[in-house]
Amino acid sequence: MSKSDTRGARRDWSGVVLSLPWTIVLGVFWLYPLVYALVLAFARRDVFSGEWTWVGLANFAAVLQNSDFWSALGHTVFFAAGTVPVTTAIAIIVALALNRRIWGRTLFRAGFFAPTLTATVVVALVFLQLYGQNGYLYRLAQMIGLPVPEQGFLLSESTALLAVMVMDIWVSIGYYTLLFLAGLQTIPQDLIDDALTHGANAWQRFWAITWPYLRPMLLYAVVINLIKSFQIFTEIFVMTQGGPVGSTTTVVYHVYTTGFERFDMGYASAAAYLLFIVIALIALVQFRLLSFGRGAEE
């Protein structure tokens, strides 16, 4: 073996060794639980004795036959369908506003981003108070004559999920605004100046210049927000615990209660994998829809 070959081999090993810490973390804390959950989805495991029984697809069948799962999926889809478009639209509007030279721009940027930096549990606890019968939001809604549920927003079946959605939108706007602001910063000033010279109005400038430049960021923002929305858990755990009458039970909360309260880990793993498939399919469709026509524009 020549000297250069030996050096090459060393270089190969150094790559392996240097990536080892991350690989170990990835393997132990990410891949192992992922594979373990997949195996669990095909088994029943007694939590006390540790005994395993292979049940094939029975857990998946149980999930699909359980009306609670479908109800939870319905709430999750409703949550995602309500929060993702509203958050995206508001974030784009705010980003466009903050991209202009306005007084106190930095202060506004920091203000919109502040909720994102606050722990979800803290925000949820604050909103828990705001939504209660003695909370400011409840009293404010009463004062301005809005119809309010007798038991407070979070204890009424018709408003509980909506209340959580409003909070989620409020928390999320800052982060997505920041993403869209970053997208807006990539637009060359020459293009805008040219458009202005040619007499393009604001609406024409938005569709001809801003929108195509924002599109990649929009795709990223929508996919990320959608995945996050489908995984909604902390807010539900802190604010409603799935109630009232199961009206805020989402899929991940359903997985949590079956897995960690009833300790039916096989069922919980199967439900989690079904959710994974749903998210993957929706993300795929989004990629197709939002990237449609991109090639032609480019």
Added chain:
Amino acid sequence: MDTTKSPASIFLRLTVLGLIAVLLACGGCGGGDGRQTEDGRTIVRFWQFWTDPKVKDVIIKAVEEFETENPEYKVEITDLTWDDGHQKIVAAFAGNEAPDLLELGSDWIAEFAAPGALTDLSSEYARLQPEYIGWPPSIYRGSCWALPWYLSTRVLYQNDVIAEVVGLRPNRPPATWGELKLWSRFANRHEPQFYGYGINAAERHRLYKAFLPYLWSNEGDILEPDSILGDQCSLVMPEAIEALEFFVDLKQFGIVEKQAVLDNMFMSGELLYHLSGDWLYRRIDEADIADFRYSVHMLPQPSVDRGASVSFAGGEYLAIPRAAREPLGAIKLARHLLKPKHVFNLCIATGCATPVHIETGNNPYFYEHDVRRVFMQQMLHAQSPPVHPDWVDIEKELEWGIEQALYEKLDPPSAMAETCDRINDIITKK
């Protein structure tokens, strides 16, 4: 021979050495079994739920006294919370990392005893039973699996100021369901308006405790033994349906809220009647609210000539996991915590009005106090949920049924019928 090393090569070697050092260090960390302190004392791991500094202080003092009396032991206390304590305990059992001594809620004992996760404490029961109360939840299949440590029940709190304002006599509390409803209506129709009765909202582990007193007072029950099928749900019986109908009916004169909010509303003078535990009178005493007068009473019974006043009995129990590494230290610590003076101190700190030690209950501190005396009387007429290994699941379905009726998704007979189907499913599957 070229002895010079490139920076990359040096870095590579250092990385490998570092990794080896970390692995060795980790091996060292995990290698010990953690059963002894550096000075050779045996570690007893104690998991408990009291996190209120005032109560925790009492526990710590009792433990310190134990360590002084038993210098061979060092107690490590781990705090659990009611929100996720159950999950942590099950995870610990599953991971073979159970503590030596464990505080358990009264309705969890059968769940852990059934799969053999607890140590049989029947010999302790034989020794302590004449002097202590609260044993029924700890007896499962003829054996005792935990020792009663703290007991509590719920009584009817009445805001005496509101009672006077709406024209009621504070010293004449409602004795029947009819009076409770009628007088709640008085408060609700009065100007200024008050809430007549506080009903627990959809709140896990609490809603069923608010309903069961009505079920039991009306001579209903959750399960009844069947000679062929074993335990079967009995919530479809007329007594249970009537109790749920009454419970739901109270909503029109009251408010549906979470327990903590109802407690606050009672203290702020918005609520005439409220079913609550001993923690509330302790809070009221500590708050020292101006112009606030209240009294506590036994729960009303369905009618003068029918039913009884039966409340919910719950409590905290000390159990020793079967996988405990120091069962001897654990039993010694449990005996120490159950000494009359520690039981008394725990009661003073928590506001507990019903000590587990019979002789301690004869202390004037309990029976000469207007509020504590009522709690003690009610405890004599209090019942615990069935001792069943699937109680946690049964409880969830029971709360589901109550919610369905409370939120008018189903009428009470249908809600109870569907709840029974779900409960029977659980029992049959297992």
